[in-house]
Amino acid sequence: MSLTLEGDFGPISDVVKEKLGFCFESTNRLIKLVNEFLDISKLQLGRDILDIKETSIVEMLKDIIVEVQPEADKKGIYLTLILPPEPTSLVMADAGKLREALYNLIDNAVKYTEKGGVKVELQFVTKGRNNCAMVIVTDTGIGMTKEEADDVFGRQFERGKEAKKVYALGRGIGLFITASIIRAHKGKIWAESLGAGQGSAFYVELIAKK
Numbered sequence: 001m002s003l004t005l006e007g008d009f010g011p012i013s014d015v016v017k018e019k020l021g022f023c024f025e026s027t028n029r030l031i032k033l034v035n036e037f038l039d040i041s042k043l044q045l046g047r048d049i050l051d052i053k054e055t056s057i058v059e060m061l062k063d064i065i066v067e068v069q070p071e072a073d074k075k076g077i078y079l080t081l082i083l084p085p086e087p088t089s090l091v092m093a094d095a096g097k098l099r100e101a102l103y104n105l106i107d108n109a110v111k112y113t114e115k116g117g118v119k120v121e122l123q124f125v126t127k128g129r130n131n132c133a134m135v136i137v138t139d140t141g142i143g144m145t146k147e148e149a150d151d152v153f154g155r156q157f158e159r160g161k162e163a164k165k166v167y168a169l170g171r172g173i174g175l176f177i178t179a180s181i182i183r184a185h186k187g188k189i190w191a192e193s194l195g196a197g198q199g200s201a202f203y204v205e206l207i208a209k210k
C-alpha cells in the first residue's frame with residue numbers, strides 16, 4: 001500500500017491517494033492492535049520473554065518526560081520529575097517493556113489532567129531483603145472512583161459495551177499491558193483515587209539491583 005501511495009506503480013489521483021491513505025492508517029492501527037494482543041498473551045506466559053538487564057530507571061524516566069513534555073506544555077499543565085538525592089541504583093528490567101509501561105502511566109496522567117499537573121516521583125525503599133524502586137505518578141486530573149481504581153488494570157476490553165469501543169479504537173488496553181509488564185518483572189502496581197475530581201495516583205514497585 002505504501003509503495004502505491006508513494007507512486008511506485010505510476011501516478012494516482014489525489015482522491016485515490018486520500019482514500020488509500022485512510023486504508024493505510026486503519027491497517028496500521030489494526031497491526032498495532034494485533035501486536036498488542038500478541039504481547040499480552042506472551043507476557044501472560046511469564047518472565048521468559050523479557051530481556052532482563054541492569055537498567056537505569058533514572059535515565060528512562062528523564063527520557064519519557066522529554067517525550068511527554070510537549071503534550072503537557074500544550075495543555076498548560078506542569079510535569080515534574082522528582083528524583084532521590086543519590087539516584088545511582090539500577091533495576092533489573094527489560095528496558096523496552098518497562099519504558100512502555102511507565103510511558104503509559106505518565107501519558108495517561110497528562111491525558112486525563114486539564115488543570116494543575118503531573119508529578120512523577122522516584123524513591124528507593126527497602127522491603128524485607130529487597131531494595132525496591134518505587135515510581136509514583138500523581139496527577140490532579142479527573143480522578144477515579146475507588147471502584148475504578150481497584151479495577152483499572154482489569155481486562156476492560158472484555159466488558160460488554162466497553163469491548164466494542166476497544167475493538168473500534170484500541171482504547172483501554174494500555175493499563176492492562178502496563179500491569180502485565182510490571183507483574184512479569186515480579187513487580188507490583190496499584191492505583192489510588194484521590195477523591196472525585198482530585199486526581200489519581202499510580203504506584204509501581206520494582207526490585208532494584210542490590
Ligand SMILES: Nc1ncnc2c1ncn2[C@@H]1O[C@H](COP(=O)(O)OP(=O)(O)O)[C@@H](O)[C@H]1O
Binds near residue numbers: 141152175
Ligand atoms: N491518570 C488517570 N486518571 C484518570 N483516569 C485514568 C488515568 N489513567 C487511566 N485512567 C482510566 O483508565 C482507562 C484505561 O487506561 P489505558 O488502558 O491506558 O487506556 P487509554 O490510554 O487508551 O485511555 C482510561 O481510559 C481511563 O478511563
Ligand SMILES: [Mg+2]
Binds near residue numbers: 108
Ligand atoms: Mg493509555
